[in-house]
Amino acid sequence: MNLNNSFVGRANDMVRPIVLQYDVFGNADASVLLMQGNTKILVSVTLQDGVPTFLKGQKQGWLSAEYSMLPCAPQKRVVRESSQQNKNSRSVEISRLIGRSLRSVVDVYAFPDKTVWIDCDVLSADGGTRVASITAASLALKIAQSRWINSGKISKNFLKEDIAAISVGVVNDKIHLDLDYALDSNASTDFNFIVTRSLKLIEIQGTAEKEPLSLEMFEELKKVALSGIQQVFDSIDKDIQIKELIKNNSNQNLKENKIPLFSIANRLNNI
Numbered sequence: 001m002n003l004n005n006s007f008v009g010r011a012n013d014m015v016r017p018i019v020l021q022y023d024v025f026g027n028a029d030a031s032v033l034l035m036q037g038n039t040k041i042l043v044s045v046t047l048q049d050g051v052p053t054f055l056k057g058q059k060q061g062w063l064s065a066e067y068s069m070l071p072c073a074p075q076k077r078v079v080r081e082s083s084q085q086n087k088n089s090r091s092v093e094i095s096r097l098i099g100r101s102l103r104s105v106v107d108v109y110a111f112p113d114k115t116v117w118i119d120c121d122v123l124s125a126d127g128g129t130r131v132a133s134i135t136a137a138s139l140a141l142k143i144a145q146s147r148w149i150n151s152g153k154i155s156k157n158f159l160k161e162d163i164a165a166i167s168v169g170v171v172n173d174k175i176h177l178d179l180d181y182a183l184d185s186n187a188s189t190d191f192n193f194i195v196t197r198s199l200k201l202i203e204i205q206g207t208a209e210k211e212p213l214s215l216e217m218f219e220e221l222k223k224v225a226l227s228g229i230q231q232v233f234d235s236i237d238k239d240i241q242i243k244e245l246i247k248n249n250s251n252q253n254l255k256e257n258k259i260p261l262f263s264i265a266n267r268l269n270n271i
Contacts, residue, residue, distance in 0.1 A: 016037030018034065020241075031043060039122075042123055045116065062114075063118065097130060102134075111153075135236075142242075161197055168221050169184065192204070195229045
């Protein structure tokens, strides 16, 4: 099996190419289509009145996330969750991860009695869907925040810091960054790092599946992961459109600039 099947010749410490598109999803306040290699994630953000019962009367808001994989996103079709009696346990676990990661950098008192909804849909799965979802969600939330302030829905910034996430693992005794499916399925150890722009740690998920991992090797994995996080932020910072969207955020401009996900323009861009 080609362990670099997404991009032949990609260095072990290199993040897959990241491509971003904005406002491609229906009536969301903000949406981001993030393509990281062959993994494609569509994230939408909306703001609704009301909070969970346990927060009523406390004059604070809430943020919740939902993650779902479309049936044909992976190589082998999966059953649509709406066809099952119970929610997919993996989707529930990832939804909770996305939600608590974002809540760690959000001031929920800045939007009292309102709930921010983050919807993450996997269009194409080639490894790293949860970490790509977190990165895309942070970016979409930043755009939405600017628009909500502009429209008067909220009065101040609530996002304390940008976050990003990346996977790293050990495959055939070598460290690999940003695991695609071929790498992930052959990894003896794999971790997901969720980190702020200032390199403060939010969460680490991981396990040594085949044999225990030395602390020395873990330190090497951490070093490569932090380098990968910086690569992700560098890719985002090079995107001129995101700066324009945050600066020029009126509802009129949103409608004029929105490009439908399945438009001819996107087809020509090989989406």
